[in-house]
Amino acid sequence: MNIVFAASECVPFAKTGGLADVVGSLPQALADLGHSVSVYLPKYKQTKLTDAKVLLRSVTIPFDDQYRFCSVLDGGKHSGVQFYFIDYPAFFERDALYGTPAGDYPDNAERFALYCRAVLESSKVLGVPDIFHCHDWQSALVPVLLRTSYADDPVFRNTHTVFTIHNIGYQGVFPPDTLPLLMLPWDLFTINKMEFWGKVNFLKAALVFSDHLTTVSRKYAQEIQNSEYGFGLEGVLRSRAGSLSGIINGVDYEEWSPARDKFIVRQYTQENLDGKKECKYDLLRQFGLEKVSIDLPVIGIVSRFVAQKGFDLIGEIASDLARMPLIVTALGSGEKEYQELLLRLHRQHPERFAVKVAYDNALAHKIEAGADMFLMPSRYEPSGLNQMYSLKYGTVPLVRDRRPG
Numbered sequence: 001m002n003i004v005f006a007a008s009e010c011v012p013f014a015k016t017g018g019l020a021d022v023v024g025s026l027p028q029a030l031a032d033l034g035h036s037v038s039v040y041l042p043k044y045k046q047t048k049l050t051d052a053k054v055l056l057r058s059v060t061i062p063f064d065d066q067y068r069f070c071s072v073l074d075g076g077k078h079s080g081v082q083f084y085f086i087d088y089p090a091f092f093e094r095d096a097l098y099g100t101p102a103g104d105y106p107d108n109a110e111r112f113a114l115y116c117r118a119v120l121e122s123s124k125v126l127g128v129p130d131i132f133h134c135h136d137w138q139s140a141l142v143p144v145l146l147r148t149s150y151a152d153d154p155v156f157r158n159t160h161t162v163f164t165i166h167n168i169g170y171q172g173v174f175p176p177d178t179l180p181l182l183m184l185p186w187d188l189f190t191i192n193k194m195e196f197w198g199k200v201n202f203l204k205a206a207l208v209f210s211d212h213l214t215t216v217s218r219k220y221a222q223e224i225q226n227s228e229y230g231f232g233l234e235g236v237l238r239s240r241a242g243s244l245s246g247i248i249n250g251v252d253y254e255e256w257s258p259a260r261d262k263f264i265v266r267q268y269t270q271e272n273l274d275g276k277k278e279c280k281y282d283l284l285r286q287f288g289l290e291k292v293s294i295d296l297p298v299i300g301i302v303s304r305f306v307a308q309k310g311f312d313l314i315g316e317i318a319s320d321l322a323r324m325p326l327i328v329t330a331l332g333s334g335e336k337e338y339q340e341l342l343l344r345l346h347r348q349h350p351e352r353f354a355v356k357v358a359y360d361n362a363l364a365h366k367i368e369a370g371a372d373m374f375l376m377p378s379r380y381e382p383s384g385l386n387q388m389y390s391l392k393y394g395t396v397p398l399v400r401d402r403r404p405g
């Protein structure tokens with residue numbers, strides 16, 4: 001089969017969270033099974049490409065006020081998977097993928113609508129797939145356009161769509177006038193299509209228009225069908241329950257295994273944990289804590305700084321933690337509120353809380369390997385790769401017990 005992935009993140013090109021890990025490894029696994037797989041990504045400022053050839057110099061994307069013209073770059077073939085990049089510097093040459101600590105970029109609807117239309121238009125030239133596999137709201141307009149504006153395009157007559165929900169907390173909700181701006185028909189603005197409490201909801205429309213839906217664990221497939229975890233889309237999901245599968249995320253053990261990890265000072269295995277102690281020394285060194293006793297337990301945190309990850313719960317018990325003989329090493333970036341919370345804890349208790357506000361892949365690996373425990377008290381967690389990595393690294397994951405009482 002010919003499968004095209006459309007997603008906004010992918011290791012090693014651009015990443016903010018687990019979506020990138022999955023889009024980095026699932027296409028390879030499908031290629032290993034004999035499928036022909038390509039991945040389309042936006043070309044961000046952060047995306048490092050060497051000598052990328054321009055494959056399509058001009059792809060026309062209509063907006064109501066003007067046409068925009070993007071190009072498509074050849075990212076080459078890696079482990080049997082072909083990569084393409086949608087290049088439109090006015091939208092993607094920015095300091096971050098989606099926004100700043102203060103909030104999302106105001107033109108995210110235009111940015112990712114351009115990306116989705118570009119995927120459809122370029123695939124007509126570079127190879128029409130049997131299946132578009134789209135991920136999260138940023139690629140949600142691919143199935144929507146395919147069944148609306150592109151419904152009569154003979155080229156896509158036999159093309160089907162799979163849409164994976166990685167996190168239903170992010171939906172791409174915009175004001176109604178986004179529809180004419182993006183040249184989308186007003187008849188989409190109904191309760192059983194794209195309308196959501198008077199606004200336009202990209203994710204909702206993908207849930208309506210995709211042929212099949214998947215999400216990243218069996219439990220999450222059930223959870224999002226009820227009001228506690230469905231973020232308002234539980235009704236739509238219940239109406240599509242027959243086409244929704246929960247498939248647990250896999251882990252790429254080439255990348256995340258203490259026996260192979262290229263970022264840690266000494267590799268180790270389940271049978272011989274000697275290297276883990278050296279990794280702990282190294283981790284303390286990374287945070288300038290070389291003087292503290294190696295016998296103190298170290299709790300690691302690697303996270304996007306967002307409410308989902310339960311930072312308010314950490315805040316609530318911070319003074320108890322500060323009285324305990326342990327060290328917390330935290331790495332993360334995201335919302336200002338949680339950055340400030342962690343930096344404040346560091347200022348108040350420098351001997352307990354070591355904090356780095358950054359996105360740093362090497363340090364993320366060092367924390368997984370060097371910490372004794374991994375703290376991830378998420379309010380909800382669709383799948384959660386970090387706690388799965390922790391199991392592999394012999395780093396006990398501490399998670400939130402959601403049972404009542």
Ligand code: ADP
Nearest residue numbers: 017018303304332358359360361364384385386
């Ligand atoms: P989510 O996808 O919700 O962010 P996951 O636990 O599934 O949560 O995946 C998070 C991924 O992002 C992991 O690979 C983790 O190592 C990585 N990550 C998160 N924050 C950072 C950061 N500040 N620096 C480096 N890696 C990070």
Ligand code: GLC
Nearest residue numbers: 018019166167382383384385
């Ligand atoms: C999302 C979820 C996370 C999941 C990841 C990859 O970011 O929050 O739980 O592991 O996607 O599917």
